[in-house]
Amino acid sequence: MAVNDIVPAAGDYFDETLAAASPDLLRTMIREFAQRMMDAEVEQLCGAGYGEVSSERVNSRNGYRSREWDTRAGTIELAIPRLRSGSYFPDFLLDKRRRAERALTSVVATSYLLGVSTRRMEKLAESMGITKLSKSQVSKMAAELDELVASFRSRPLDGGPYTFVWIDALTQKVREGGRTVNVHCLIATGVNADGQREILGLDVVSCEDGAGWLAFLRGLVARGLSGVLLVTSDCHAGLRDAIAATLPGASWQRCRTH
Numbered sequence: 001m002a003v004n005d006i007v008p009a010a011g012d013y014f015d016e017t018l019a020a021a022s023p024d025l026l027r028t029m030i031r032e033f034a035q036r037m038m039d040a041e042v043e044q045l046c047g048a049g050y051g052e053v054s055s056e057r058v059n060s061r062n063g064y065r066s067r068e069w070d071t072r073a074g075t076i077e078l079a080i081p082r083l084r085s086g087s088y089f090p091d092f093l094l095d096k097r098r099r100a101e102r103a104l105t106s107v108v109a110t111s112y113l114l115g116v117s118t119r120r121m122e123k124l125a126e127s128m129g130i131t132k133l134s135k136s137q138v139s140k141m142a143a144e145l146d147e148l149v150a151s152f153r154s155r156p157l158d159g160g161p162y163t164f165v166w167i168d169a170l171t172q173k174v175r176e177g178g179r180t181v182n183v184h185c186l187i188a189t190g191v192n193a194d195g196q197r198e199i200l201g202l203d204v205v206s207c208e209d210g211a212g213w214l215a216f217l218r219g220l221v222a223r224g225l226s227g228v229l230l231v232t233s234d235c236h237a238g239l240r241d242a243i244a245a246t247l248p249g250a251s252w253q254r255c256r257t258h
Contacts, residue, residue, distance in 0.1 A: 027074050032145070034076070041090065042081045042088055059086065060084050061084070062083055062084040064082060065079075065082055067093065078093075117142060118139050121138045121141050121142045121145070122138055153201065157220065158224055159192035159194065160225065161228070162198075163227060163229050165188060165189070165250075166188070166189045166231075167187070167232070167239065168233060168255070170184070171183070171184055172184075172185055181206075183204050183206055184212070185202060186203045186204075186213065188216070201219065201220050203215075203216045208238075210241055213236070213241075216242075217243065217246040217247070229249075229251060230252075231252050232255050233252070233254070
């Protein structure tokens, strides 16, 4: 059974895995996060949202200008909003860009795991030098970014055949109902038809057992996982049974790390 309303402890493992296995995903999500932050800040400067008729409006937009942002995930093309009166340039592209990038990467990773919380969005905005967001803006941004993450997690796996697949569980300490508990993050990474590693899926469960692994792998197969010839994992009995049940014909080998 999945654990709800939990916040993972900070750590670099999943950030690194996400960056290494899905650079295009990371670039896309960082760009979307940064773009939404700029839009929210410009809304504050204008006194109204894009296209909104308001007596409180003090300025309006005037298109965009392109700016490249060099990050660890690669170069990201941003569209910086322009104003009809005065100018706007986001602080996080100046001296704070390294801290902002780390904050964005952290939010991308934890959002992939458990969704975006309004508290995390507020902290992210503060780390990027944006301190005047309204509660409604933060809630709207969290919902929009949560939809982006959910869309990726449920996307069709159409990059196959996925010849080689690695499956493992990562134990994390999380806060749930005022207590610190352990949960298990079930992760599958595969090599797609282009020879690139790709994170296929991730689920958070309270117990690493055969039922959890079976549901996880069935979900991957339902989304299009196919062409698997070799699966590498630890020797968890429930996992091996789930692999045999859902990926017939695939060979299995034990991970050397385990």
